[in-house]
């Protein structure tokens with residue numbers, strides 16, 4: 406049935422595209438015959454199906470909204486008590502696995518960072534009991550919600566802080582709908598991860614209704630060398646997470662071709678705005694942190710800037726099959742443990758020293774080549790995180806240390822990253838696709854949602870990224886069923902299955918022995 410719906414949507418979108426050819430000026434700009442390449446491209450500019458603006462998916466108007474999905478984050482359970490939905494949030498320390506085997510100490514709610522997603526419906530009366538299991542006072546703010554002043558969670562200004570071991574009951578009626586979030590109102594606590602999504606559906610779904618509704622919360626982190634605890638006073642960030650995981654460990658969003666899809670993106674970063682770019686698909690911006698935007702004010706885009714503390718809802722028709730990146734387009738935000746990828750870590754595995762002068766703190770080597778042990782980039786500008794110029798260490802927990810994965814063959818890294826990285830003095834070239842994953846890590850990266858992706862899909866997926874997989878109905882059903890074999894690369898037809906190139910650590914299949922460490926210079930991936 407749903408396949409039939411998908412086909413109908415596809416045909417409808419195609420018909421709309423044909424319509425644009427006959428539609429005067431707007432259509433005249435199109436190359437004749439070019440539309441086959443852009444199934445569902447849509448009708449004339451300003452028309453209802455312009456770039457899929459109001460093109461329906463598979464769901465019928467009048468049905469209730471689909472539940473929201475926040476990949477890698479649980480939903481907060483509730484109990485109806487006297488007509489009130491009652492939730493419980495426990496503010497506490499927990500450990501979160503940002504990347505396979507890399508566990509960090511963060512603060513969150515219940516057993517999740519970000520906290521579990523609150524999902525409610527406009528008109529609901531909610532009671533949210535916050536239990537403080539932290540070693541310091543806290544309070545909870547409901548970002549964007551128009552609540553009575555005593556419920557606003559601003560410590561001192563509107564309430565006494567919730568002391569350790571105590572709890573506080575918030576209760577209010579939701580008269581808004583949209584993408585909101587809850588967070589501690591202590592700045593340093595926010596930096597430790599104390600946030601969660603708060604999605605409020607309208608009573609009847611907006612039309613055309615979406616088939617899938619995803620929510621993402623973006624965060625950034627400064628994790629000092631050898632540390633597992635975020636440095637909340639730093640303004641240099643080396644880890645970025647989407648729903649508490651760095652790419653490629655985030656779970657891809659898998660949708661069926663023809664679906665109408667909503668993505669809700671919340672930016673809970675410390676100081677950075679993120680231009681979130683979606684490959685291969687054009688979307689409309691349909692909501693902000695204040696709720697729905699009228700259709701007349703929607704913008705067609707492929708890159709939407711999500712500012713700090715803002716949310717942006719986007720909608721698109723998933724008419725272009727493939728595995729599409731969704732990522733922040735700031736280059737420094739497209740890497741993990743970014744600073745340590747240039748400089749001494751890359752060549753000597755000593756890691757960068759911290760707290761350098763401005764030039765080196767900004768990643769500008771002032772002597773030698775970028776990979777040299779002595780003159781490579783520094784970690785940070787010395788904004789309080791100085792660990793000493795004499796102490797060169799790797800970013801994040803070390804293998805075998807608390808927070809690190811057990812030491813194992815293949816974790817010893819390699820000397821340098823090929824001769825080409827040292828050709829141009831001071832230039833940190835040749836840095837891409839150099840993350841090494843052990844077989845155990847690769848096994849964790851492969852999940853049901855990644856079946857049929859290219860074998861080495863994760864090599865270029867890092868930092869503030871996620872993947873939207875638009876699958877033809879038959880492939881979608883196969884992937885989601887979890888059954889049967891799907892060949893590598895099935896979702897990127899014509900690209901080959903993927904595989905490793907040039908000996909970059911081991912990205913092989915589970916159980917494979919790591920490749921033996923090679924001599925520097927025989928390691929160049931540009932061969």
Ligand SMILES: [Cu+2]
Pocket residue numbers: 677678679680733734735738869
């Ligand atoms: Cu960014």
